[in-house]
Amino acid sequence: MTVHGHGSRPYDWVGDWSARRRSLSPDAVGLRDATTGEAFSYRELDERANATARLLAEHGVSKASPAAEPAPGPDQVGDAAVGGRVAVVSRNRPELVDLFFATGKTGGVLAPLSHRLAERELAELLDDVAPSLVVVEGAFDDDVAGALAHDACGYDGPVLGLGESRFDAFADAVPDDRSPFDGPDLGMDDAHMFLHTGGSTGTPKETVLTHGGIAWNSFNTITMWGLRPEDATPMVFPMFHTGGWNVLTLPLFHLGAEVVIAREFDAEQVLEIVDEDDATLLVAVPAVLRMMTEAEGWESADLSTLRFAKSGGGPCRQSVMEEWWSRGVDLSQGYGLTECGPNNFAMPEGWAREKADSVGVPGMHVDARVVDDDGEECEQGAVGELELASPHAADRYWRAPEESAATFGAREGDDHAYVSTGDLARVDDDGYVHIEGRKKEMFVSGGENVYPAEVEDVLSQHAKVDDVVVIPVPDDTWGEVGKAVVVGDETLDLAAVEAFCDGKLARFKIPKHLAFVDEMPTSGPSKIDRGAVEERFGGA
Template sequence: MSEAEWVGAWSEKRAALSPDRIGLVDAATGREYTYAALDRRANRCARLLADHGVARAADDTGGPAGGRVAVVSRNRPEYVDLFFATGKTGGVLAPLSHRLAPPELAALLAAVDPELVVVEEPFAGLVGDATDEGAWDADAPILSLPVEGSGATTWEAYDAALPADDSVFEGPAVDPGDPHLFLHTGGSTGTPKETVVSHEALVWNSVNTITAWGLRDDDVTPMVFPMFHTGGWNVLTLPIFHMGGTVVIDREFDPGQILGIVEERSASVLVAVPAVLRMMTDHDRWADTDLSSLRFVKSGGGPCRESVMEAWWDRGVDLSQGYGLTECGPNNFAMPDDWPREKAHTVGVANVHVDARVVDDDGGELPAGEIGELQLRSPHAADGYWSSPQESAATFGEWVSTGDLARVDDEGYVSIEGRKKNMFVSGGENVYPAEVEDAIADHPAVADAVVIAVPDDQWGQVGKAVVELAADAGSETAADGAANTDPLALDDLRAFLDGRLARFKHPRHLAFVDELPTSGPDKLDRDAVAAEFGE
């Protein structure tokens, strides 16, 4: 057994416990990897990283980070190799989004300051452009991951650089508080921040997920989150690996493909953002796909509309909402056994090793039913933001300040009311866009909606609803009997909302889009909506 502990020992110990069990499936190639094979691959990768200084130095006295490897790639097996290998060497894995613009990527590369960079070939141009920005001096070696079927690479091929020795890698001892992942935030304002996640935090999030969600060693899941996102690792991949289950990855997933994997691989658990879950219900394969293997489905990354949840419930699938963030978890809540459907709008109750509270602007805890900022406390919280002491102090402490508004009911169920920064005041009354969006989405002509604040001479601010229409939305008749040119008129929408929402919450403006913009792992991009439709 190597000296590396915590995450560094996972692949070795899992290989010893269940060497022939399939841990990873690459849907792009059809290849299956046993846990024994994954550990051998990780040993080779660990030697490569150690040769490049991606390791905890032998004389390290517990500094904030070891050597770092940055990765710009879609989901593929090499990502898993690098995760386990950095665990073995005590290095840090820094996944970077391939969806960033060159200046943003250059700023992150400069912040991470990697000893080695691994780039999937389709993004060689992006990394080259980022290098030209000048923010990053690009003195680290770069290795290429070629696209399947093509051996062409811009830099030395990753496989060619790997040592042949796949025997046990004798790595350094790793402390539980040592960093293992740098995961950047969504970056809705300014350059994304790198969140420092320790070995201990990864283990605790895994334990929280396993114990709260009841994961098993025979669970199979399609991993639809990108691995540059906390969802790609912490939502299900690492807890499933911890248990010895199977994770299915691909370069890109479409709704029909996910349905196919659920049926063909007898997937038992699935977590996805609401947009993906909705697209699955709208897909031609939906009605004919056998979903009986699914023990539960979780929605995360934003509010899931009740119509989407009902579509899954009608198929006999236990769908509920989750909540998390890069800075804490992200798996913080779970639904109790036999939870009632009237609690579907909540994210459930706090997990075993998570404390949650709702506070006012002065940090005082609020009683049940009142809206305030959600704060979390757990051993799975991140340590802070890399090289950002002021922002770290504002978010991290005894409690993690989430920036999200929430309320807790008398039974302990937590409802997320939206981002604190998105709340606006109309005529002296607080308006929470998430509540308004949920009500608008109940309209049969609406697929989804985002509500933003716009200036108003009388009320200061009012809501503007930006609506993506349902695929089958046809022209309707206005309340006065005249034909509408749009399938939904503002007066008709407000009439629909009467009795559902107080009138000060009703939108006073309405706009339509073919498709709402998304960012990160298919989350609604509110900033993009505000930039285009704000006034």
């Protein structure tokens, strides 16, 4: 069944973003690489995509690939057809853009994987994605090699390297032929990207994004944020994250605007890009926005070209917002998730500063509601779970029908499916949506989801740990970090915790604080009262 109503009729334009954009603005710069100084016009991006598409087709990264997913069963939510996949482990590089445009041409699926994950996590994701080709930046050769050798990974196919890499060079493998690529018929319901998010157990789940969903997020973003062809932005989100693609990159590509990338985030460099490239837009996590205000060049940087800035990935401190406002920049908070959008809200024109703790009002083609535990819509001002509906919603989780049904499934009586966000929210009298917290224990550290159950599972294996609860505590740099509350041997210290978790958990998941208790508080037979633990230890 078609859940989100994208429609399955094939169109020639579906997927071939680079060719259509080239035909409209061939000489406009679409991508600038601040690390190398290279700039690429839309003509060049399309030529690179044509050549890359031929490479992908050779490896079965296409709609016609034998690796394509079988038709979904009756217990599955969504019906996106999934072709062969290419998995990529890399920082932000032009080749990732080539792969996005190229998979659009072949009908294949781009699956960027986080280079911040531990070997075990990366191995599990590679096994789950089951790609036809793996591409890795040389800086992460060891991580990928370790993941490929891990028992959890069954992939034994080709690996191509970017930059200085021990693997065969991706650049050498790309054919010289840059003529137009004749790809398959594609519909809006066909899958184009896998972007991974966390699960309730901490094991990442791949979210299936269709051509239609990606296009609709672009439409929503352009219409509610007022994007323009002359816009330019420094992209500070990683391209394994929905922020790296769907917040601004693809909407700006849609318009023929400019995106600036770099391998590493450097606050001074971003300020220079804003100043020297006359950047008009900036979206970043709160930690990045704060780091920019503390950079040496903050006071001298010319920010006058910025029409607006947005904070996403967690609450932004009032002091940071005021610092940006003092420089004349219209900074507000946004809200999104991989499973829907992620761009769902906007601040109305002339919004009042007292609304700064909200995320604004729903976009042109987004429905938002707040419901209680029974799925009934809450009264105005009451706190409940935020649910979203839009044609830009993702299709489902890959190979996870139960989790898909829980997140994407329609409730009885609904005309269309709402995405259950798991976040608590309220709507004020003026229609502004305020995010009040997380329904479950998950917390966000530096824009990355951290699931306590996963961290607790690892820590509980330490010989000096009898029991452990991980809770979020405030952090000036990352917004929130983990604190491990332990029953066990009190000679355990943070250095030992970090050493034990190294290679088992991504670094952002490793607790930064430690506390000990004689026994955990309980709220029932053998059930730990997590609320009591957080109330006692959650101050840092």
